[in-house]
Amino acid sequence: MTRIVDRAKESGALRADFTLEDMAFVTWEIARTVEATAAVRPEVWRRHLTLLLDGMRAPAASPLPEPPLLPGELARLMGNCD
Numbered sequence: 001m002t003r004i005v006d007r008a009k010e011s012g013a014l015r016a017d018f019t020l021e022d023m024a025f026v027t028w029e030i031a032r033t034v035e036a037t038a039a040v041r042p043e044v045w046r047r048h049l050t051l052l053l054d055g056m057r058a059p060a061a062s063p064l065p066e067p068p069l070l071p072g073e074l075a076r077l078m079g080n081c082d
Contacts, residue, residue: 015061019068024078026052 001023008014029052034045054060069077 012058015056015058017061017064017068018056021069021071021074024074026056 002020005014005018005020005023009016009018030045030049033048037044
């Protein structure tokens, strides 16, 4: 995943301030959307993924209000998500 994020940033496609820790939340968000919508509209998660991906594009970037989680903070958080 690190390589994918780095390559996307290097190509100018991904906003420069996107981190691997941010990717954990993108994955988490889409997984929850898949679960929540499966019984009603099993493919609607594709819409929400596209909205997320569009917001991560470098040309769409605007200043973020908070710094990203640090790796240790993410690890602590994920340990509490059982």
